[in-house]
Amino acid sequence: MTFTIVFLIAFATSFGLRYWLSQRQIRYVAKHRAQVPTEFVQKVSLAEHQKAADYTIAKLRLGILENSVSAIVLIGFTLLGGLQILNLILIGSLGQGIIQQIALLVSIVLISSVIDLPFSWYKQFHLEERFDFNRMSKKLFFIDLLKGVLLGGVIGIPLLWIILSLMAQAGSFWWLWAWAVLTVFSLLMQWIFPSVIAPLFNKFQALEDGALKTQIEALLKRCDFASQGLFVMDGSKRSAHGNAFFAGMGKAKRIVFFDTLIEKLNANEVEAVLAHELGHFKCNHIRKRLLFSFALSFGVFALLGWISTQVWFYEDLGVMPSMDGYNGGLALALFMLVSPVFTFFFTPLGSLASRKHEYEADNFAASKSSASDLIAALVKLYQDNASTLTPDPIYTAFYSSHPPAPLRIANLQKSSAN
Numbered sequence: 001m002t003f004t005i006v007f008l009i010a011f012a013t014s015f016g017l018r019y020w021l022s023q024r025q026i027r028y029v030a031k032h033r034a035q036v037p038t039e040f041v042q043k044v045s046l047a048e049h050q051k052a053a054d055y056t057i058a059k060l061r062l063g064i065l066e067n068s069v070s071a072i073v074l075i076g077f078t079l080l081g082g083l084q085i086l087n088l089i090l091i092g093s094l095g096q097g098i099i100q101q102i103a104l105l106v107s108i109v110l111i112s113s114v115i116d117l118p119f120s121w122y123k124q125f126h127l128e129e130r131f132d133f134n135r136m137s138k139k140l141f142f143i144d145l146l147k148g149v150l151l152g153g154v155i156g157i158p159l160l161w162i163i164l165s166l167m168a169q170a171g172s173f174w175w176l177w178a179w180a181v182l183t184v185f186s187l188l189m190q191w192i193f194p195s196v197i198a199p200l201f202n203k204f205q206a207l208e209d210g211a212l213k214t215q216i217e218a219l220l221k222r223c224d225f226a227s228q229g230l231f232v233m234d235g236s237k238r239s240a241h242g243n244a245f246f247a248g249m250g251k252a253k254r255i256v257f258f259d260t261l262i263e264k265l266n267a268n269e270v271e272a273v274l275a276h277e278l279g280h281f282k283c284n285h286i287r288k289r290l291l292f293s294f295a296l297s298f299g300v301f302a303l304l305g306w307i308s309t310q311v312w313f314y315e316d317l318g319v320m321p322s323m324d325g326y327n328g329g330l331a332l333a334l335f336m337l338v339s340p341v342f343t344f345f346f347t348p349l350g351s352l353a354s355r356k357h358e359y360e361a362d363n364f365a366a367s368k369s370s371a372s373d374l375i376a377a378l379v380k381l382y383q384d385n386a387s388t389l390t391p392d393p394i395y396t397a398f399y400s401s402h403p404p405a406p407l408r409i410a411n412l413q414k415s416s417a418n
Ligand SMILES: [Zn+2]
Pocket: 276, 277, 280, 357, 358, 361
C-alpha cells in the first residue's frame, strides 16, 4: 500500500508540474507576442515573431492534451488493472513462458502506439501543416509507420528474448549481464545506424564538389577532424525544419546536412553551424553523454534487479506477479511505465548540463569559424523553425536543452569581441 501512495504522490506532482510549466510558457509567450524583442528588431519581422508565438502555443496546447491522455493510460494500465487483465489473457492463450512475456511487452508497445497515432497524425497534418512546415505526404506517413513497426520487431524482439532469458536463467546477477548486452547492443546500433538504418528512411548523397565543400574541408582540417564523408540528406521530404548532425562513431563517422539547411543558409553560415557541431565532438560532449548514459543504465538495471524481486512493487501497482514463474516481462513493463513519473523530476539537471555544452560548442565555433556567421545562422534558424525568442525563464530552466536565443547570441557577441 505504501508504494501506491508514493506512486500517486509522484504521479500527481509530476502531472501538475508539467501542466503548470506549460501554462507559464503559454502565458509568457502570449504576453510578449505584440512586440519583437529590441535586439531582434532589425532581423525579425513582427509577422514572423507572431508566427513563432502562435506555433509555440499551439504545440504546448497539444502537449497538454497528450500528457493528459498518457496520464489516463498510465493509471489504466496500473492501478485500474489494465496490465493485470492483459497478462492474464495472454497467459490464458499462450501459457506461461518467455513467449507470453514477449507478447505482453509487444502488446503494450502496440497499444501505446495506437493511442499515440492520432496525435502524430494531428501534429503532422494539422499543426505543422497550418504553419507551413509539413512536407510529408500521407502515404509517406504510413510507410514510415510500417517501417518503424517492422524494424522495431526485427531488432526489439530478439533483444527482448535475450534479456528475458537472462532474467529467467542467469540467477540474481542477471541484471549485470542484461546491462552488458544492452550496452554492447547500443554501441553496435550507433555504429551501424548511418550505413544500415538511416538509409531505410532517407536518401544520403555525397555533398557536391564546389565552394561549400572546399570551405567545409578547410574547417575540418583546421579542427583536425577525420570523418567518413560529407552527406546531404533529403530532410525536405518530411519537414521544412533544417538541421545538421553527426552519425555513427569511430571511423564510420559521417557528417550529415539536411538539404533544407543548405537551402536556407549561405556557405559561411553552414560552416559556422558545422563548427558548432564539431565543438560538441571536440569538447568530448558526445563521449561524456555516452559514458553517462551507460553509468545511468547500470544504476537502472541494478534497481530493476532488486525491485523485480519485491512483491510490493507489483501488488501496489495493481498486478499479481508469479514470483516463482516467468515474471520478467511483467517487471519490465511495469518498470517502463512507472519510472518516467519519477525520473521527470531530474529533467532540469539534464537540461542544465546540455545548455552548458551548447555554450561550450558555441565558443568553439567562434574560435574556429566565426561568431557573427553563427549568429546570422541562428537568427535564420530561429525564424525558419518559428522558435520563440521570448521563452519563460522557469520553463527554460526546466526543459530547454539550448539556451534562449538572446542569451546565446549575447555570449557569441562577447566571444567575438575578445
Ligand atoms: Zn549544439
